[in-house]
Amino acid sequence: MSIINVIGVGKVYNPETIPVHALTAVNLEFRKGEFTAIVGPSGCGKTTLLNMIGGLDYPTSGNVIINDTDLSTLTSKQLIRFRLHNIGFVFQDYSLLPVLTARENTEFIMQLQKRSKKEYRERSTALLTEVGLADRLDTFPRKLSGGQQQRVAVARALAAKPQFVLADEPTANLDSRSTTELLDIMLRLNREEHITFIFSTHDQRVIEKARRVIRLEDGKVIQSGEMKEGQ
């Protein structure tokens, strides 16, 4: 069952002056439980595509439909609310709030959702335990390694119980050990809890673990397919 439908999506920056075609007529479908890598050279439109799917930007043409909701029909205020309840984000540079501890960073999203204290306290502890940070709950980001911060970011992304998680180059700033640890966690969550992950990456180690790879070039999808074991 598809949860995301990208239908004829195009994005043109500076249409009035020097038009830059970041995406051209992209058609894609994502099903629940996917572990998908969007790959391609720099400037091919990976991040733009993630922005469209994540409701951070409006396409110039086409539609992004998530569970029957056409994002282009939502106002910016409705989009913020939609993102809060439906989409988890993991950023390349972790983007944790430096003034909040690991636990508070995870709870913060649930507080925005107005969950009860009991619920967000239990869930943040469970999520941070799941990403291997049970002993770092009250640690501020500056005292965590890059890998640990990115694991907190994954816990934060999952805290809102989103339909799917979008990760923009999640391992770009990590060493190989942290990359492996993070991938293992994401794969485990995908396998055991059927969390849908869609991520852009250049990292061959990440591409190898993906079950589906979408290859972009000059804003167009040139390949989309399931990866076979060992491919």
Place this chain on the structure above:
Amino acid sequence: MIAAISWRNIWRNKWRSIVIIMAITAGLTGGIFTVAIYNGLAEQKLRTAIDTQTAHLQMHASGFQENMDIRLYLHDADRMLAVAGAQPGVQAVAGRLIATGMAASANSNIGIRLNGIVPEKEKAISTIYQSLVEGDYFQNEKRNQVLISSRTAKKLKVGLNGKVVVTLQDLNGDIVGAAFRVGGIFKTTHTGFDETNVFVLKRDLERILSMDGIVNEIAIRASDIEAVPGVQRRLQETFPPKETQVESWRELQPELAYINDVTWQVNYLILVIILLALAFGILNTMLMAIFERVREIGVLMAVGMSKARIFSMIILETVFLSLTGAALGMVISAWLVSTLGTSGIDLSAFAQGLEAFGYSSMIYPQLEPLFYLTLACMVVIAALLSSLYPAYKALELNPVEAIHG
């Protein structure tokens, strides 16, 4: 959580926040202390004027105040004194005989206002007896004693027990005179008052003027300044203005009334100017803080934080920053005002200048507790106003552009 984030955000750039907090603290301490000094000066000037010069209220025959004509006296003074003394809110009353004339010594002469008083009655009205620097306050009740100020003594070049000849017009317009001995020398904080006023026993002045039991001024001391309008209204109702003028210190000393009325306006004007200057400093600090966190704000928007919450976060951050400085400023000011309000600030180096305007060279700063509360509200308003632009700039951010720079 928003409040916690705002509070912790302040301390992300510790030194920048400390600098602006110190600026707010210093600005407010300076402002509050200036206001306290101004209040102390105004209050002291008012109290001194009431205590030594006007009392709270005075009654005269209509027209007397305009030309000090000795023939315009209060015809039913005993009844007036009794009625005034029986009014609720009245602490004491005293009848005076006032005349103008010349005082001459062997060396010099000056124009004077002669205050014929009954010492024991006057003590309940005026504190002039506390201002004696030499001699005594009609203690031995000798005839023809005069109390003069140290300035008058200097001008006439006389000392204690020195001879002063007083000449004035009697009821018939004839010039009469008498010799007085200086029984005491006083000094108040008002040069102008000291230069013109001398005090003699009322019975001595009555004898010189061949007037017996005459009163042309009734001075009234109220239990407190708030009681004055009520007493004035009742007395004026009892004694019609056509014949008797009942004037409060406000009419007798209009410049003091003006100072008293504008004090709070001046106080708030001083603080508004200081807060305005501080508001620009706060605005600058907050703008820097926002521009440094563009990406972070973009991420907050991306993960679902509404614009209203981002707006609140920045407003709260500004309010916390400002109130921290304000609280420190108010604590330091309260301590300063309390300490110096008791011990006083000795400005005797500038005594001559201050006393020329009726101010004491010892200043006791003072402030009403309510003022601090009003000030705290003003600081919050200033903080809110100075946070609007930075908050607006934050809301203008597009999450995609903010995240990707």
